[in-house]
Structure formats: C-alpha cells, structure tokens
Amino acid sequence: MFDGGILPLIFIIAVAVIVLSVFLSFVPVMLWVSALASGVHVSMVTLIAMRLRRVVPKRIVDPLIKARKAGLEITTNQLESHYLAGGNVNRVVDALIAAQRADIPLGFERAAAIDLAGRDVLEAVQMSVNPKVIETPVVAAVAMDGIEVKAKAKVTVRANIDRLVGGAGEETIIARVGEGIVTTIGSSERHKDVLENPDRISQTVLNKGLDAGTAFEILSIDIADVDVGKNIGAQLQTDQAEADKRIAQAKAEERRAMAVALEQEMVARVQEMRAKVVEAEAQVPLAMAEALREGKMGVMDYYNLQNLIADTAMRKSFGASAGDPGTDPNAAK
Incomplete structure (x- = not known):
C-alpha cells in the first residue's frame, strides 16, 4: 500500500513541476514583478498577449520602464506597434530621453518614423546637441588667370530633426560645398585673391543656402587648407602650340609628298620622252637604209x-x- 500511495504522489509532483515550468517559460512572471516594482503597471494578460503576438516582452517592458522613469508618457501599444514594424524600440526610447534632457521637441511618432526610415535617431539627437564636423576632400579649381587653386574645407553641421525623414545626407553636403568652392575660385580674377582672402570662399558658399533639402543645418564653413596647383593656362597654351606645330608639320609633310610625287611624275615623263627620242633615233638608220635601197638617196x-x-x-x-x-x-x- 505504501508503494501504491507514493507513486501517484510522485507523478502529481512531476506533472506540477512540468506545468509550472511551462507556465513560467511562457508567462514572464519575473518581468511582471520587475515592472511592478518599478511602478509600471503591466498586466499579466498583456504579457501573455505579447507572447501570442510573437513579441518579446522584455524588449517592450524594459524600454517602457526606462521611459516612465524619465517621465515620458509612452504606452505599451506604441512600443509594441513599433517593434512589430521592425523598429529598434530601445534606441527610440533612448533618443526621446536624450531629446527631453536637451530640450529638443521630439515626439514618439516622429522618432519612430526616423528610426523606420533607416536613420539612427539617437545619433541625430546627439548631433543636434553636439554639431558634427564634416571634412571635404581636396577640391581643385582654376582662377581666371589660369592658375589652379586647391582648397579643403571643414563644414560644421547640426542635425535637423524635422528634415531627417526624406532629407539628403552628408554626401550631398560635401558635393554642394565642393561646387561652391569651384564657383568661387573660378570667378576670381587672380589666384592671389583667393590666397589672400580664403574666408571669401566660406562666406560665398555659406550664403548659398547649401543645406536646403538636407537632413542637416550648416553652422559654419571653414577653409582648412589652400594650395597653389599647376599653371593650367600656360599648360593649355603649350598644348595648343604643340597641336598647331603638329598640324603645320602634317601640312608640310603633305606638301613635300606632293612635290615628290610631282617630281617623280616629271622624271617619268622625261624618261618617256627620252625613250621616244631613242626610238625615233633608232628609226633614222633604218629610214636611210630604206632610202638608199629605193634610190631616193x-x-x-x-x-x-x-x-x-x-x-x-x-x-x-x-x-x-x-x-x-x-x-x-x-x-x-
């Protein structure tokens, strides 16, 4: 009877342990306790529903606790919808907290849209607080006097939160600044004017409003280096002279070839005439002999x-x- 009474008890305990393990693995009780201890009310039914919707509850609850502690009014539905859309929930919450601390107006919907657009919303908020310096490659342009000038600029930009979605990136800023440098140097009468006043380039480029349609706001453009390159004007003149020389040589060679051909033609005609004279002279003895035979001579x-x-x-x-x-x-x- 002892054996018959202990075996059902062991079976019941084993089944209870299995059921409890399955329940604890499916229902995040510890996460629910952690949220409750942090003052964030998330019902057990909500956590179970997250499991059923294939949402990892920890990736929703932890950012929610962080946001509530920072004083942000965000709901679980907002975080869950952003997670299901493929966004980075934790990154968006960190960006919202950073924006709140920096007194930057940024709502959850805007931050979620920026994150879903493929941009780093936290980096954008940080760049709004700490501007970024973009260094352009060396840009070469030719002044009106034919001297090449090489310039390199450093562009200080700040992220524009309102234009992050659909705005152009750093490549556009670099291209526009390079275009402005080329235009400014090309419109200078002398290359010395650019060397004497390099800030003229930055002022001209900055006044063009190059940040229009981009995700950044240009704060300043500083010319980091200006060098003198080749004398393009003299090189072009040399190339032109060399080309004219080759054309003249080609024409002279053509005239020489024509003269040689004409000379050869004249020599051929003279030889032909001489051959005819020799042939005629050869006929003279025959004619004289014929005249002697016939008695005409x-x-x-x-x-x-x-x-x-x-x-x-x-x-x-x-x-x-x-x-x-x-x-x-x-x-x-």
Whole structure:
C-alpha cells in the first residue's frame, strides 16, 4: 500500500513541476514583478498577449520602464506597434530621453518614423546637441588667370530633426560645398585673391543656402587648407602650340609628298620622252637604209650629211672651249 500511495504522489509532483515550468517559460512572471516594482503597471494578460503576438516582452517592458522613469508618457501599444514594424524600440526610447534632457521637441511618432526610415535617431539627437564636423576632400579649381587653386574645407553641421525623414545626407553636403568652392575660385580674377582672402570662399558658399533639402543645418564653413596647383593656362597654351606645330608639320609633310610625287611624275615623263627620242633615233638608220635601197638617196648625199653632222659637232666644241654657256658639246651625241 505504501508503494501504491507514493507513486501517484510522485507523478502529481512531476506533472506540477512540468506545468509550472511551462507556465513560467511562457508567462514572464519575473518581468511582471520587475515592472511592478518599478511602478509600471503591466498586466499579466498583456504579457501573455505579447507572447501570442510573437513579441518579446522584455524588449517592450524594459524600454517602457526606462521611459516612465524619465517621465515620458509612452504606452505599451506604441512600443509594441513599433517593434512589430521592425523598429529598434530601445534606441527610440533612448533618443526621446536624450531629446527631453536637451530640450529638443521630439515626439514618439516622429522618432519612430526616423528610426523606420533607416536613420539612427539617437545619433541625430546627439548631433543636434553636439554639431558634427564634416571634412571635404581636396577640391581643385582654376582662377581666371589660369592658375589652379586647391582648397579643403571643414563644414560644421547640426542635425535637423524635422528634415531627417526624406532629407539628403552628408554626401550631398560635401558635393554642394565642393561646387561652391569651384564657383568661387573660378570667378576670381587672380589666384592671389583667393590666397589672400580664403574666408571669401566660406562666406560665398555659406550664403548659398547649401543645406536646403538636407537632413542637416550648416553652422559654419571653414577653409582648412589652400594650395597653389599647376599653371593650367600656360599648360593649355603649350598644348595648343604643340597641336598647331603638329598640324603645320602634317601640312608640310603633305606638301613635300606632293612635290615628290610631282617630281617623280616629271622624271617619268622625261624618261618617256627620252625613250621616244631613242626610238625615233633608232628609226633614222633604218629610214636611210630604206632610202638608199629605193634610190631616193644617193651615196654622196649620205656622205654630205655625215660631213654636215661632223662640222656641226666641231663648231659646238669650239664654242664650248671659247666659254659659250649656251652651247653643249654633247648635244650632237
């Protein structure tokens, strides 16, 4: 009977332990006690409903306790809806507390919207209290006298809470400041004017309202460094002169090629004419032989012709020896 009485008791105790373990794992009793001790009333039914909605109760209750201790009126429904939307509840509550301490008007809906937009709302609040310095890369521009000037600026910005959702980021600020630097240097008549008054760049850029449409408010623009670069004007003139030189050389080469072609054409024509003369001279003996055969020319006529050719060659040789530049002793050949 003893064994029959102890076994049901052990079974009942085991079942009770299992049920209690399941209940404690499903119902966050310790979290409910912690909230109750902190003066935040969260009912057990609400915690169980969070479990059923697949919401981690600790990620809702802990930020709620923090907010209530800071004096913020936030409900569990607001935190739970933001959690279900994929937001960082703890980050939003920390940002609200920081904004309240810094006397920055920021409501829960605005903070939740900024967090869901992908921006760090706590960092934005901190940047509103402690402005951030953005350093631009080296920006090169050319003044009107052709001298290149390189400048680097430091932009002090403060986060604009109202424009964090949909406002442009730091890249836009850097691009706009660089554009302003290029415009200011390019409109200067001399590069020395920029070197003498670098604050002229910051004043001109600051007056352009470059923070419009961005998530920041520009407080100041300071020129950190100004250097002189290359003489772009002289380099452009040198490049232009080199290009003109190459064009002139190309045209001269074209004229030379045309002259060479013309000369070769003339030489070819002269050679052709000489070939025709040689061919004609080769026909003379044949014609004389034909004339002798046919009786159109006698032997004495042939000898007289040869004597005439010899006399002509002798006279030309005499004229050449006497210094007559117009005679050529080789013309009879």
